[in-house]
Amino acid sequence: MTATTQDPGIAATSARSTRSRRSMPPMTPKLAIGLLIAGSIILFGIIAPFFVGDPSEVDNVGLAGPADGFILGTTQTGQDVFAQLAYATRGSLTVGLIVGILTLFLSAFFGIIGAYFGGWLDESFSLFTNVMLVIPGLPLVIIISSYVPEKSILLVSVVLAITGWAGSARVLRGFTLSVRNRDYVAAARVSGEKPWRILGVEILPNLIPLLASQVVFAVIFAILGEAGLSFLGLGAADSFTWGTMLYFAQNGLALRLGAWWWFVPPGLLIALFGAALALINFSIDEIINPKLRSQTRATRRGWKLSKAELRAATKEDVL
Amino acid sequence: MKYILQKLGFYLVAFWAALTVNFFLPRLLPGNPVDIMLAKLAQRGPVTPEAREAVELLLGTNTQAPLIVQYWQYLGKLFTLDLGTSVAFFPASVTDIIAQTLPWTIGLIGVATVISFVLGVGLGMLAGWKRGSWLDNLIPVTTMLQSVPYFWLALILLFVLGGMWDLFPLNGGYNVYEVSPGWNWAFISSVVYYGTLPALTIVISSVGGWMLGMRNMMVSTLSDDYILTAEAKGLRPLRIMTTYAARNAVLPSVAGFAISLGFVVAGSIVTEAVFSYPGIGSALLNAVGSNDYSLMQGLFLVITLSVLGANLLVDLLYSFIDPRTRARS
Secondary structure, three states, X not given: OOHHHHOHHHHHHHOHHHHHHHHOOOOOHHHHHHHHHHHHHHHHHHHHHHOOOOOOOOOOOOOOOOEOOEOOOEOOOOOEHHHHHHHHHHHHHHHHHHHHHHHHHHHHHHHHHHHHHOHHHHHHHHHHHHHHHHOOHHHHHHHHHHHOOOOOHXXXXXXXXXXXXXXXXXXXXXXXXXXXXXXXXXXXXXXXXXXXXHHHHHHHHHHHHHHHHHHHHHHHHHHHHHHHHHHOOOOOOOOOOHHHHHHHHHHOOOOOOOOHHHHHHHHHHHHHHXXXXXXXXXXXXXXXXXXXXXXXXXXXXXXXXXXXXXXXHHHHHHO | OHHHHHHHHHHHHHHHHHHHHHHHHHHHOOOOHHHHHHHHHHOOOXXXXXXXXXXXXXXXXXXXOOHHHHHHHHHHHHHOOOXXXXXXXXXXXXXXXXXXXXXXXXXXXXXXXXXXHHHHHHHHHHHHHOOOXXXXXXXXXXXXXXXXXXXXXXXXXXXXXXXXXXXXXXXXXXXXXXXXXOOOHHHHHHHHHHHHHHHHHHHHHHXXXXXXXXXXXXXXXXXXXXXXXXXXXOOOHHHHHHHHHHHHHOHHHHHHHHHHHHHHXXXXXXXXXXXXXXXXXXXXXXXXXXXXXXXXXXXXHHHHHHHHHHHHHHHHXXXXXXXXXXXXX
């Protein structure tokens, strides 16, 4: 079983004292930059709306560039772009948060529980997951939202979560299947631990990095999905998100009129936030897949002996 | 054989589930197509009860039959390819519209997806082979391109390359003023010219994912013992890279390619919205815009069918290229 000792999860359970340290990603520059950018955007979304004016307030200074009074200029109808951006950040992050949480629960429920208990439960959960996986999400979302005239942010998020959880569930199921057959889980079962305790204490801690990366993916997916949906004019009504801002900018011909201050910031924030989350995911990936960590082929190339060493080695052989 | 039957069974179940969703969704959601249409009509003038009846007849919601009977009728109609009549493109039938728009979507997005896959896997292979090279360091950049919202990137490229520099046309599938559809050189070159920019945006935004996946698999594979053996045997590096490492590392990408091929039809919506391309996605948006529910249902059916078909095809193909899948089942 030497192969499995590479797994950080196993190493963590065998040495409880180092668990917290081993299951946290090492602080690499990638992770630091990712956390910094994501953190600043989240802080901006939480705090900034308290300090800006009403984002829908119409002014007679239309399509003015960044200048005094308006940090990021104004829209066609004279609304403050910076104020809109602050509220939009909050809106988009809310969508990401709701979808992230819902995906976590749905994928954990259908992925982990099915795989652990096995039998017909696993069969039916896995069939359901696979069916959900192959039913195309975006068209379904578009059709659902076309039937519901008054959409709130909550509704859009729930629809995005319902169409997006299946991929994570499949990944979790695969990993749970391999964990549940390991010796220490069998030992826990033999020693009479209750199934829920085995799931929560023995299996779940191994899945945390994987869960984290799946949630991060779900958040990126949700924010991009919401932006796309809003861009098509099918997003939440009466609320600000990065997507609705881009939708209004596109409809107000911001690009043709050269109003970059209206069009660029929301897209840039989506890109930055997505990139930051992707950077965080890179670091989580290196925990899940230890092979990505070790410099395998490069180190092997360093396995060269100097001539003196070679001579010494052959001499020993001869002796 | 058992494996193939199992797969076929699964896709039958999935197809049935999609049909059922397609049938019950309009009937369970709060919005009623008849009411939405009447509300639109009411803006232009008073609506008579006769008009209501006519709309109900048009949308096929005039029956008082119980849901389960309607469901059977719906299934029966599907097998005769009778998807109803489109409201938005009246009097064309839904089947006609699908036949008109599907080739455009498959042509544009299919070709773009294949280019993106080949390019991404090739570059990913090189990046994984030479870890730490400039190509490898490029990967985070391409991943960042992936987190840029696709339509935003497409709009900016359209603005710069189509609006400012006038290199590419702004919208459409071919030059409607000068050429007419047919198998002649003028039409085909016009289609290629009009399709270049949309295809370019798709490749730019999706190549990073293939690169990253292939690179990671390549790195994993290179740490396997048989690669060490191959190196120790003194094989040429090119041979190790292609026939030893890449051949095994590409398997997950092939599976991913299957799924993305299926989503060619589904993912076309935003692209076609940006470039006003005459494909399935534009038709779906048109249908949504004009509350054309039979067209919406028909298009959703085609999209689902294409996703399921592509997945089935690859599942079968996969069992030949990776014998482990057969053994496991």
